[in-house]
Amino acid sequence: MMKPLSSIIEVVDLSHSYGERKVLQDLNLGIGKGEVFALIGPTGAGKTTLLRIIDLLEVPGAGEIYFDGKCLPRSGKQRLEIRRRMSFIHQKPQVFNLSVYDNVACGLRWRGEGKNRIAEKVDHILEMVGLEGYKNRNARTLSGGEAQRVALARSLVLEPEVLLLDEPTANLDPVSTAKIEQLISYVARQHNTTMIIATHDMSQGQQLADRIGVLLDGRLVQTGNVTDIFRSPQNEQVAHFVGMENIIEGVISASNEGIVMVNIGGNAIQAVSNHPAGKEVYACIRPEDITLALSRTQSSARNSFQAKVTRVTSFGPLSRVEINCGFRLVALVTKISAEELNLQVGREVYATFKATGVHVMERKTS
Numbered sequence: 001m002m003k004p005l006s007s008i009i010e011v012v013d014l015s016h017s018y019g020e021r022k023v024l025q026d027l028n029l030g031i032g033k034g035e036v037f038a039l040i041g042p043t044g045a046g047k048t049t050l051l052r053i054i055d056l057l058e059v060p061g062a063g064e065i066y067f068d069g070k071c072l073p074r075s076g077k078q079r080l081e082i083r084r085r086m087s088f089i090h091q092k093p094q095v096f097n098l099s100v101y102d103n104v105a106c107g108l109r110w111r112g113e114g115k116n117r118i119a120e121k122v123d124h125i126l127e128m129v130g131l132e133g134y135k136n137r138n139a140r141t142l143s144g145g146e147a148q149r150v151a152l153a154r155s156l157v158l159e160p161e162v163l164l165l166d167e168p169t170a171n172l173d174p175v176s177t178a179k180i181e182q183l184i185s186y187v188a189r190q191h192n193t194t195m196i197i198a199t200h201d202m203s204q205g206q207q208l209a210d211r212i213g214v215l216l217d218g219r220l221v222q223t224g225n226v227t228d229i230f231r232s233p234q235n236e237q238v239a240h241f242v243g244m245e246n247i248i249e250g251v252i253s254a255s256n257e258g259i260v261m262v263n264i265g266g267n268a269i270q271a272v273s274n275h276p277a278g279k280e281v282y283a284c285i286r287p288e289d290i291t292l293a294l295s296r297t298q299s300s301a302r303n304s305f306q307a308k309v310t311r312v313t314s315f316g317p318l319s320r321v322e323i324n325c326g327f328r329l330v331a332l333v334t335k336i337s338a339e340e341l342n343l344q345v346g347r348e349v350y351a352t353f354k355a356t357g358v359h360v361m362e363r364k365t366s
């Protein structure tokens, strides 16, 4: 059976259980050649299980996987050949109790490459991952970030067509994380390697991926580009997961040519949407899309509400400001502007946001 060749990996109606527990349910997903795909989802969502199945470490309970147009057999030699075209970097990368050089070289030795060719390739890759000075160090003595780079080098030296990365920066400090992320985007750009990156870190998905799939409780709830997922989550669960902090219940009170009024307990929010009047909806606003000011500013933003600050929490350079404007809103502002506006509990402010900054999503009443 052949599938269209545009996808290098095609997952069709895939389900998997461990005992009674359904871990993956009815997944359908195509990964394009050269695409960087982030699989995001909370702990236990099934990310690792899906990567293991794609890497042929496990046979799915139901469904098929196509690799480069060919349906994968459930056993046999062909699986091994296909496995060789992929490389899997595990959630907890294991380095061998050998020098950094030998760690990276061993895959090439197994493949029977010549000594000089191996040396050339390993040197090149170690330079790329910034470990050229570490050749003779025992890999077990490296820091977590360095070990992760060895794991990456060990995969990259084999020039896989598909690279599967399972939480590549979990447990790494911010500097090591940034290095690994830079490497991943460098490889994606320079080598056009297809990548599937499992992560529970939204911003990592946003930063690295061409496309994101949200996996919740074993279901691929939404797949789309970064903007789709962040601006237009398909349901409340995805909205929560992507940090859409303001998810406000309302009812459409008027709808005209793509602009709606959402009634929220007597207040009206203007939004861009085609839902008809009477529809029960959630109005979703990202906290960074709300601006706060001490007076009603003249601006093109259609929504402006007088509000009282009910809570301020600071983290790093940002302040999270909860306000009450007849309904509760959370705004994210820089700490500097929070200080300039003297945002304290009880302070009166004006909250402003654009109609285009409001994502309206149907509320399914159960």
Ligand SMILES: Nc1ncnc2c1ncn2[C@@H]1O[C@H](COP(=O)(O)OP(=O)(O)OP(=O)(O)O)[C@@H](O)[C@H]1O
Binding pocket: 018, 023, 041, 042, 043, 044, 045, 046, 047, 048, 049, 050, 091, 200
């Ligand atoms: N070998 C196994 N036997 C039984 N249950 C398993 C096995 N492997 C995974 N599970 C269960 O399957 C579910 C999905 O696990 P999985 O490791 O795929 O999640 P994940 O999304 O990778 O989570 P995390 O973000 O914590 O890595 C979990 O409930 C897990 O306990």
Ligand SMILES: [Mg+2]
Binding pocket: 047, 048, 049, 091, 166
């Ligand atoms: Mg996992």
